[in-house]
Amino acid sequence: MTPTRIAAAAGALLIASLATPSIADVVSDWSTAAIPAPPALKEVTVDPATTAVLFLDIMKAGCNARPRCVAAIPNIKRMHDMARAHNMVVWYSLVGAGGKATPDDVVDPGIKPRAGEWYRQGGADKFQGSTLQPILRQAGVKTVIICGNSFQGAAMGTAIEAAQRNYKVILPVDCSAGENEYNEQYALVHLTETGPVNVRNSVTPTRTTMIRFQ
DSSP: OOHHHHHHHHHHHHHHHHHSOOTTOTTTTGGGOOOOOOOOOOOEEEOGGGEEEEEESOBHHHHHTOHHHHHHHHHHHHHHHHHHHTTOEEEEEEOOGGGTOOGGGBSOGGGOOOTTSEEEOOSSOSSTTSSHHHHHHHHTOOEEEEEEBSIIIIIHHHHHHHHHTTOEEEEETTSOBOSSHHHHHHHHHIIIIISOHHHHTTEEEEOGGGEEEO
């Protein structure tokens, strides 16, 4: 084959390859995606003196609008009551109400924050610009237990940042909620299976009924 014909053949091959849809296009391949197996939940034992519980965006307006959040309230309260019984550090992010949310806007009066335990903080990462990091540092906290609404928003965003700051993260799957099952699956798989290695190595999925205390 002459150099001219080789060049022409190469050009034709390039044009054909550019015109062919890539199999890596997630939208084109949407229907072929396989649901991964659920992560294994683990029994955990925590030291109350070095563990904090974070209740993120669990407000009347947001939670009551999501049936999965309403269903999680008994589990959130279980986690709250265990934390109080063991005199643990507890911290809340409050959102909504035009930036003027108060403890009375938390979804259940039985889990209202006490003075000094809350901060008005929007966004997914509750460390950014809030009192969270100073409170954890002052208390000598090494591990955080996260409950949040939504699972794929506040819970996941704060879990990732906690891992980046070298905290161990305990994630009870029954005290965080999303708008639907897919959003919760996405968040859990990302945190425990497909996300950055340092995040996966720091996050332990569990249930509130599987947490024990030293």
